[in-house]
Amino acid sequence: MEKTKVAVGIDVGGTNTVFGFVSEAGKIIFESSISTRAEQKADQLFERLFKEINSSFKRFEKKYELVGIGIGAPNANYYKGTVDSPPNLNWGSVNVLKIIKKYSPLPAAITNDANAAAIGEMIFGAAKGMKDFIVITLGTGLGSGIVVNGQLVYGADGFAGEIGHTVLDPNGRECGCGRKGCLEAYASATGIRRTVFELIGTTNTPSALRDKNFTKLTAKEIADAAKRGDKLALAAFDYTAKILGLKMADSVAHLSPKAIILFGGLALAGDLIIAPTKRYMEEYMLNIFKNKVKVIPSALPGAGAAVLGSSALIWNELKKI
Amino acid sequence: MEKTKVAVGIDVGGTNTVFGFVSEAGKIIFESSISTRAEQKADQLFERLFKEINSSFKRFEKKYELVGIGIGAPNANYYKGTVDSPPNLNWGSVNVLKIIKKYSPLPAAITNDANAAAIGEMIFGAAKGMKDFIVITLGTGLGSGIVVNGQLVYGADGFAGEIGHTVLDPNGRECGCGRKGCLEAYASATGIRRTVFELIGTTNTPSALRDKNFTKLTAKEIADAAKRGDKLALAAFDYTAKILGLKMADSVAHLSPKAIILFGGLALAGDLIIAPTKRYMEEYMLNIFKNKVKVIPSALPGAGAAVLGSSALIWNELKKI
Numbered sequence: 001m002e003k004t005k006v007a008v009g010i011d012v013g014g015t016n017t018v019f020g021f022v023s024e025a026g027k028i029i030f031e032s033s034i035s036t037r038a039e040q041k042a043d044q045l046f047e048r049l050f051k052e053i054n055s056s057f058k059r060f061e062k063k064y065e066l067v068g069i070g071i072g073a074p075n076a077n078y079y080k081g082t083v084d085s086p087p088n089l090n091w092g093s094v095n096v097l098k099i100i101k102k103y104s105p106l107p108a109a110i111t112n113d114a115n116a117a118a119i120g121e122m123i124f125g126a127a128k129g130m131k132d133f134i135v136i137t138l139g140t141g142l143g144s145g146i147v148v149n150g151q152l153v154y155g156a157d158g159f160a161g162e163i164g165h166t167v168l169d170p171n172g173r174e175c176g177c178g179r180k181g182c183l184e185a186y187a188s189a190t191g192i193r194r195t196v197f198e199l200i201g202t203t204n205t206p207s208a209l210r211d212k213n214f215t216k217l218t219a220k221e222i223a224d225a226a227k228r229g230d231k232l233a234l235a236a237f238d239y240t241a242k243i244l245g246l247k248m249a250d251s252v253a254h255l256s257p258k259a260i261i262l263f264g265g266l267a268l269a270g271d272l273i274i275a276p277t278k279r280y281m282e283e284y285m286l287n288i289f290k291n292k293v294k295v296i297p298s299a300l301p302g303a304g305a306a307v308l309g310s311s312a313l314i315w316n317e318l319k320k321i
Numbered sequence: 322m323e324k325t326k327v328a329v330g331i332d333v334g335g336t337n338t339v340f341g342f343v344s345e346a347g348k349i350i351f352e353s354s355i356s357t358r359a360e361q362k363a364d365q366l367f368e369r370l371f372k373e374i375n376s377s378f379k380r381f382e383k384k385y386e387l388v389g390i391g392i393g394a395p396n397a398n399y400y401k402g403t404v405d406s407p408p409n410l411n412w413g414s415v416n417v418l419k420i421i422k423k424y425s426p427l428p429a430a431i432t433n434d435a436n437a438a439a440i441g442e443m444i445f446g447a448a449k450g451m452k453d454f455i456v457i458t459l460g461t462g463l464g465s466g467i468v469v470n471g472q473l474v475y476g477a478d479g480f481a482g483e484i485g486h487t488v489l490d491p492n493g494r495e496c497g498c499g500r501k502g503c504l505e506a507y508a509s510a511t512g513i514r515r516t517v518f519e520l521i522g523t524t525n526t527p528s529a530l531r532d533k534n535f536t537k538l539t540a541k542e543i544a545d546a547a548k549r550g551d552k553l554a555l556a557a558f559d560y561t562a563k564i565l566g567l568k569m570a571d572s573v574a575h576l577s578p579k580a581i582i583l584f585g586g587l588a589l590a591g592d593l594i595i596a597p598t599k600r601y602m603e604e605y606m607l608n609i610f611k612n613k614v615k616v617i618p619s620a621l622p623g624a625g626a627a628v629l630g631s632s633a634l635i636w637n638e639l640k641k642i
Contacts, residue, residue: 084609130477131477132476132477132481146575146576148469148470148472148474148476149469149470149472149474151469151470153469153470153575153576153577154577155453155469155576155577155578156451156452156453156577156578156579156613156614157577157609157610157613158577159577159609159610160453160575160576160577161575161577162574162575162577162607162609162610163574163575165574165607166570166571166574166575167567167570167571167605170567170605177607177608178608179605179607246488246491249487249488250487250488250571251575253483253484253486253487254467254474254481254482254483254484254487254572254575254576255467255474255476255481255575256474256475256476256477256478256479256480256481256482256483257476257477258477284488284491284500286483286486286498286500287498287499288405288478288480288483289478289480289483292477292478293477
């Protein structure tokens with residue numbers, strides 16, 4: 001009997017590194033994770049990881065065959081195979097694909113998590129059959145992956161797709177990147193927390209969130225408050241949607257995508273964020289694009305999304321051969 | 322002797338329609354124009370135009386062979402072959418490629434003038450050998466053509482590349498598109514005229530331009546004044562460059578191009594606009610993109626640029642076959 005081919009999908013996070021075995025049809029046959037240990041170097045992580053991958057795969061090797069490795073990691077460069085000084089890992093600049101060659105002879109590819117999410121949506125998710133779309137990940141920051149003519153846009157240097165660092169207002173909120181007014185300082189899980197606290201300061205709107213401190217407040221708590229009708233939480237979602245919609249209209253003016261897919265923590269707030277973002281995008285958009293661009297949630301399952309995305313990266317590469 | 326192949330390049334403008342015969346190497350062997358007569362329908366223009374093209378070609382037909390037709394026209398849609406209600410022509414919505422079939426059996430393609438300029442730069446101009454770049458045309462408005470992975474970006478509907486209608490400030494200047502604060506209301510030949518008059522109103526800076534009226538003032542007169550050291554004209558260029566640089570940094574964050582090529586009337590002001598735009602773009606740009614993106618003037622010759630661009634469109638199509 002011929003073995004079923006599966007790819008390894010790996011997602012390197014600041015806390016945990018998730019991996020899984022995924023078929024070409026997008027079935028996750030196994031998923032697990034190890035602790036990333038951010039203080040370790042990359043080589044140590046991948047040595048531990050491949051021990052785990054190899055021992056995990058033993059019970060599948062009779063029926064399955066490994067054909068490739070896809071990796072999603074922060075600050076990854078698809079062209080070079082490198083990761084360049086990720087903010088939450090003690091890696092410095094390192095060639096991950098070279099390291100992986102020490103542990104596996106399989107074809108491998110690496111990109112950042114937002115690009116992996118975009119390829120995941122294209123191969124397994126909400127963008128199946130689409131040739132032009134954008135995925136925006138609303139997590140701690142705002143990541144994005146852009147697909148044009150069925151190909152992920154890496155740009156001249158491999159770092160394209162930084163919509164989170166387009167500028168809303170050059171005199172606006174301080175961003176983690178050192179500049180001011182970046183979109184992700186407004187439209188992300190962190191951005192909506194900042195909006196809540198700005199609104200606490202600038203308005204007298206009553207709110208249960210006035211009893212919270214900034215450090216502990218989560219985007220989910222803001223969403224829960226909004227669902228209970230908390231006016232300040234609702235205003236924070238409206239403001240987030242307005243700014244995201246405005247800047248999405250700019251992305252549409254560049255690329256005229258078929259859809260913009262919202263992914264990640266804040267997108268889970270569903271119609272609190274997706275419907276008003278779409279409405280504001282339409283309001284701010286050039287006439288010729290009106291009522292053409294879908295704004296839809298990710299169709300990758302929450303838990304397996306990262307592994308599906310990074311495995312999709314290598315499945316997509318294997319198709320090119 | 323084998324005949325040299327040439328393509329017809331056509332550029333439809335509000336006043337004149339220019340055409341020329343262009344070799345695959347980018348040599349214009351003949352160029353001429355007819356009056357567009359904006360009040361006429363498209364069919365009448367192309368009937369007159371092809372009479373002119375055919376009679377002009379007679380003296381070349383011994384040595385040259387026509388192989389295709391490329392057209393640049395306002396509001397053109399590459400996918401559909403249509404032109405949709407161009408603002409300065411009495412055409413309504415019309416399928417230009419269908420009309421052209423009545424007058425010529427040659428393969429033909431149509432796109433807007435900014436996209437034609439982008440393909441022109443790629444095939445014959447400043448973007449030779451580049452796979453990722455943006456052309457920005459600074460004329461009456463601001464047009465743009467985006468190339469990713471060596472392919473022009475048309476988007477899902479054929480209308481991608483409207484960087485002139487990204488929004489600087491949703492409460493800003495009225496734009497011809499009916500919205501407010503579009504980039505082209507600031508960064509274009511019209512935009513810099515508006516800036517001059519805004520500065521005349523908001524500052525007491527002495528200027529020779531205070532004796533001009535808005536209707537007659539040209540971008541070239543502003544450039545000439547700036548070259549003579551007129552402080553208000555210099556301030557207008559600085560403001561234009563600042564806003565263009567800021568929004569170009571957003572385009573870089575999307576696409577990470579190798580270069581942004583500035584084309585058209587206002588770009589002819591040379592270092593009055595190109596150097597400060599590059600400086601502001603660097604200032605506003607995300608760290609990872611700094612000092613990577615060239616800002617360069619068009620390398621298409623002023624007079625023949627439109628014909629080279631539209632002929633490049635069809636040369637590029639013929640290569641795909």
